[in-house]
Amino acid sequence: MIDVLVKMLSYPFLVRALIVGIMVSLCASLLGASLVLKRYSMIGDGLSHVGFAALAVAYAMNLAPLSVSIPVCVIAAFFLLQIKESSRIKGDAATALLCSGALAIGVMTISLTTGMNTDVCNYMFGSILAMSQSDVILSAWLCIAVLILYILFYHRIFGVTFDENFAQATGTRTQFYNMVIAFLTAITVVLGMRMMGTLLISSLIVFPALTAMRVCRQFLTTILLSAVLAVLSFLIGITISYLKSVPTGACIVVVDILLFLLFAGAEKVRN
Numbered sequence: 195m196i197d198v199l200v201k202m203l204s205y206p207f208l209v210r211a212l213i214v215g216i217m218v219s220l221c222a223s224l225l226g227a228s229l230v231l232k233r234y235s236m237i238g239d240g241l242s243h244v245g246f247a248a249l250a251v252a253y254a255m256n257l258a259p260l261s262v263s264i265p266v267c268v269i270a271a272f273f274l275l276q277i278k279e280s281s282r283i284k285g286d287a288a289t290a291l292l293c294s295g296a297l298a299i300g301v302m303t304i305s306l307t308t309g310m311n312t313d314v315c316n317y318m319f320g321s322i323l324a325m326s327q328s329d330v331i332l333s334a335w336l337c338i339a340v341l342i343l344y345i346l347f348y349h350r351i352f353g354v355t356f357d358e359n360f361a362q363a364t365g366t367r368t369q370f371y372n373m374v375i376a377f378l379t380a381i382t383v384v385l386g387m388r389m390m391g392t393l394l395i396s397s398l399i400v401f402p403a404l405t406a407m408r409v410c411r412q413f414l415t416t417i418l419l420s421a422v423l424a425v426l427s428f429l430i431g432i433t434i435s436y437l438k439s440v441p442t443g444a445c446i447v448v449v450d451i452l453l454f455l456l457f458a459g460a461e462k463v464r465n
Contacts, residue, residue: 202436210330211442215389215428217337219398221382223424224344226403227417228355228375237274238396240289240296241383244270246392247300254307260332263384270296271376333385340378347374352413390443401450402427408457409464423453 202208222238229237245263252262274288344351353361354371362368379399386395402424403416410416431446438445 198433198437202433208432208436210327211389211432212429214330214333214337214385215432216425217334217341218382218386218389219402219424219428220421221337221340221344221378222386222398223402223420224341224417225375225379225382226399226401226424227406227413227420228351229379229399230403230407231355232375234274234289235400236289236396237271237379238383238399240274240292241267241271241380242387242392242395243293243296243300245384245387247296247303250300250303250307254303260329260384263387264381267380267384268377271380272373274376329388333388336381336385340381343374343378347371351375356413390446394443394447397447397450398424401447401454405450405454405457408454408461423450427453 202212229235245267248263248266249259251257252259270292274292350361350366350371351374353364353366354368354375358368358372382399383395386398390398402420405423406416406419410419427446427449431449432442434440434445434449435442
């Protein structure tokens with residue numbers, strides 16, 4: 195195992211993937227618990243499709259993909275997380291509309307301009323080879339910002355997650371903290387698209403949180419265990435990807451599924 199790690203670290207592209215992958219996994223796992231409890235588990239899919247449409251437009255206009263995708267995804271996340279249950283279009287329906295609409299825009303834009311090239315496929319399906327040095331630097335700074343903001347606003351995010359009405363009654367600016375969650379989620383999804391791809395990024399958010407909830411009953415222990423599981427899944431997945439030459443995103447998801455089944459079994463035995 196040590197020999198494998200040494201060989202992996204001898205490749206610069208794998209070192210870049212490990213740095214960004216670990217940081218994105220941490221960010222996604224922390225936000226995952228709040229999104230699952232707020233019943234916005236599929237927001238990762240919605241935002242990833244919006245991100246794909248944004249990068250398609252960016253390529254067509256010869257713009258930097260991240261500089262276009264991040265603000266567009268932030269706006270879309272604000273829209274999704276602020277839809278109330280009393281609205282005529284419910285949260286799940288809005289997510290479905292956003293997914294299909296954004297994907298259609300992205301496909302049409304690509305078809306009319308560059309066609310399906312390697313860069314677009316990397317965003318669709320994920321590729322550790324796609325991480326450039328500039329991507330790593332930008333991703334690292336953004337991930338650090340996400341982690342710092344989450345820690346600073348942890349207690350408020352906790353309150354908004356479990357009982358938004360009570361938090362509002364106690365003076366918490368719930369709309370602002372919903373926007374914080376939306377902002378952090380959008381950044382995490384855009385950064386994770388390079389590694390997991392548009393089609394698999396939501397698993398990075400949902401699976402670690404759901405797995406941790408099988409055995410944890412407190413919010414803090416849930417997010418801590420979720421973070422550990424997310425990083426562990428990523429490390430195992432990228433190692434299998436290296437050894438077997440299979441897609442990294444798919445490997446990570448398979449490991450996530452196995453861990454979920456393991457923890458679900460442990461929950462049944464404990465009960």
